[in-house]
Amino acid sequence: MRRVVVLIILFLILVGAYYGVFYLYKSRQKSKIEVVLLKPQVIEYKKNEDPQNWPPDFPKMNKEDFEVLLVRETIYSPTWVVAEKTIKTKYSKSRAFKFFKDYLNNTFWKINEEISNPDQIQYLLRAEREGDILITINPFEKNYSIIHIKYEINPQNPKKPEPRQVFKELPQNFPDYLVYPKSKIAGFMEDKTKVYPVLFSEDDVKSIYDFYVKTLKNDKNWEIVYQNQNNFSSTIQARHKTLNKSLKIDILPSPDPKLRSINITLEK
Numbered sequence: 001m002r003r004v005v006v007l008i009i010l011f012l013i014l015v016g017a018y019y020g021v022f023y024l025y026k027s028r029q030k031s032k033i034e035v036v037l038l039k040p041q042v043i044e045y046k047k048n049e050d051p052q053n054w055p056p057d058f059p060k061m062n063k064e065d066f067e068v069l070l071v072r073e074t075i076y077s078p079t080w081v082v083a084e085k086t087i088k089t090k091y092s093k094s095r096a097f098k099f100f101k102d103y104l105n106n107t108f109w110k111i112n113e114e115i116s117n118p119d120q121i122q123y124l125l126r127a128e129r130e131g132d133i134l135i136t137i138n139p140f141e142k143n144y145s146i147i148h149i150k151y152e153i154n155p156q157n158p159k160k161p162e163p164r165q166v167f168k169e170l171p172q173n174f175p176d177y178l179v180y181p182k183s184k185i186a187g188f189m190e191d192k193t194k195v196y197p198v199l200f201s202e203d204d205v206k207s208i209y210d211f212y213v214k215t216l217k218n219d220k221n222w223e224i225v226y227q228n229q230n231n232f233s234s235t236i237q238a239r240h241k242t243l244n245k246s247l248k249i250d251i252l253p254s255p256d257p258k259l260r261s262i263n264i265t266l267e268k
Helices: 002-034 093-106 205-218
Strands: 041-044 066-077 080-089 110-115 123-128 132-139 145-153 184-190 194-201 222-229 234-240 246-253 260-267
Touching (some): 093 110, 093 123, 093 132, 093 145, 093 184, 205 222, 205 234, 205 246, 205 260
Antiparallel strands (some): 066 080, 110 123, 123 132, 132 145, 184 194, 234 246
């Protein structure tokens, strides 16, 4: 009798072990099946829009010289986003290269790689600031160029820009009244027709905007032809009544969240 009881107990243990292993296997198989891989979220933007994660001070390109073909943002994860633009331009390959290199140099990007050898079919700029940017320029028909811009960033933990040298010079004979009182001079660039000073200030956008509007209105030589202001940025455009030269002032965010960038374009 005792032997029968022992055999029954052993049988029950074996049956329990079998079903235990079986259900464990099935539950693991079920958990594997239920794992869903996250697909990248691709957002297509209108041609006149910027992706949400896009350098805020990226130059606004006029429609006469630049035609935006594609604007897209791919969100791979909350910490990995890639924003892209493809642009067709009337600029030659070398002129387009200079246009974007000037932007990078004047807005505190660190250029890590540049290729502009005339023997190379594709010109290239690779730089970093809050994120990494890659600008490639390829020749197109009738001396046009195709530009592809790829900007990669971790929105939750952007890079901290490296400190850059601050230059104190301004163009010769540049009007003192166009220098915002509470600002430091980052430097300037120029071409045959225009000068492009860059200033930085800790004041808010509205204070800087109000200063320039008041200054230009008080100076009877200038006529404001366009003005737009919000909490994020502002633009003022004016024309000199006697000299017939144009002025544009853009007040924008800068890589340093404490500073505002004052970008001035003054026709010679």
